[in-house]
Amino acid sequence: MTTYRSQVRSHLFAFTLVLLAGSGEALAAGDPVNGKQLYNDEARTGGASCSGCHNVDPTRNISNVLTGSGQPDVIQHAVDNNTGDMGQLAGIFSASEYADIAAYLSAMSAANTPSLSFGATLNGNDARSVTLSNNGGLYFSLGSATLEGSGAASFTIDSSACSGLVIGGPQTKATALAVSECQIQVRYEATSASQQDAVLVIQGDAINARGGALQAASPALRIPLIGSLSAVSLSPNALKFNNVEAGHSYAGSSTLLNAGGVAVTVGDISLNDASDHVRLASGPGYCNKGDVLEAGQQCLLAVMVSGPASASIQVQSSAGAQVLAVEADEASVAAASTLSTPQASNDGAGGCAIVGPSADFDPMLLFMSVVALVVSCGRSRRP
Structure with a gap:
């Protein structure tokens, strides 16, 4: 199951995308490619497909759809108990097909935030961080990280060292193929006071327990970026x-x-x-x-x-x-x-x-002034 985690490290000088992994028990059975088709099947469900309720992009985790990631029994239990009106799927899918849907959901990855806002960029250079987790039943092979959108020129990917690495999840076995974390550094350089919009796009695919051929075309993780200059x-x-x-x-x-x-x-x-x-x-x-x-x-x-x-x-x-x-x-x-x-x-x-200085002190001028005053007073007293 892929979960959202709320952790934003705004004090970092570089935008860091951290991919967290764990170890667990057995790899979930099922075919994620067929699971994707079943997830979007409108014909067999009479228009009540999984994607119709949970959105075509499972990474949005609408109505907690990722709870069924790698866990077909959880999906079956929800149908049997009509959780969230899922009882309408009763008798439509077999146990093996639920396993396929669960395997498809296991190929999902998700970020802790739907978007990143650089609303208080310090003097034209700022950073944010987002956590990406893979808690499903399949390993996840990371592809390229790119920038799209009208303001993409204001953002820079400093490092793409994660490309080609594989991360595991709590429902996958520990293996030397999988890494525990990696970092993608992205920098925002504000060039004007106007708002800049872009999207960080991270490609990836699910692979089998042996690191073999790709098994599902997982949707790219898209993180909107919003930047404004604060200077x-x-x-x-x-x-x-x-x-x-x-x-x-x-x-x-x-x-x-x-x-x-x-x-x-x-x-x-x-x-x-x-x-x-x-x-x-x-x-x-x-x-x-x-x-x-x-x-x-x-x-x-x-x-x-x-x-x-x-x-x-x-x-x-x-x-x-x-x-x-x-x-x-x-x-x-x-x-x-x-x-x-x-x-x-x-x-x-x-x-x-504010207060101008007076003229320089001249003692001779003071003496002459006193003499003039005495003379003036003496004259005024004559009869």
Whole structure:
């Protein structure tokens, strides 16, 4: 019996198709080729064929049809007890024909998920995994793995090492012919924000216990693939402040843009600043942890600098991490003596001084001002 297993390993960097096998008792008797014909026989069943109830593709496991994989007694019992209205098949098939149908079902393989969605692709490169199992009564010889569909160019099969290998199931005898597992690596490379659709097609056939000639034309396993780009960008990715003087504040900003096709959630925003001269603005309108940016939306990273610094700001998100570099150079003595207002630049981001510095302190000018004030007061007191 082939079963679906729910296990998706999204943390893998490569899409891995794992084929699991086991060992068991005797090989199920029966002819799977004849079993396929009986499974789809409309004439003898009066239009109530197995495929009419369970679908022409048994791998979909409609109404648990794979319960009868390699087990003719289970099928016979369901008919005798009218399980799921199967009593209408009573007297139509013989015991040997039930064995043939069970053998055909044993040639099936199935995936744990009907499709794979790459809905949160990290910066154009992401992966998913699916588990394929063979729990039937026949061995399964793996054929080629190919990609089909309009978006097939966005997906790449990195390795097809499984082609030609044989896997067994819990109802097959352990043999050196059968492997326990193998891997097919597939990579998704998003090239645009639009959704890409493709199908991973895996061919395979059932073989006998001796690894002899193919006995059944098993339907290919088809796994739909859906991909969308999820990407963010920081512009600019560096802020430069020139001639920064202690005691004055300068501002700059960078924009975090969701340039992909799916929503992105902003994660941790961390500041690495040994000088303690850099601050980040927070609140509505600025980038904050937990913010959700739909496709095309953006938020602002506002940076405040109050002195020389060499810092970095890392922004985590569901589309990866972005780093903003912050550099602030101290004003030189020459610059301080020749510039009435030190210049603060924010290359590409419109940096400006929030609080402009005052003119340089001149003690002589202060003395002259005091003298002028005293003279002025003395004059005002004359009769």
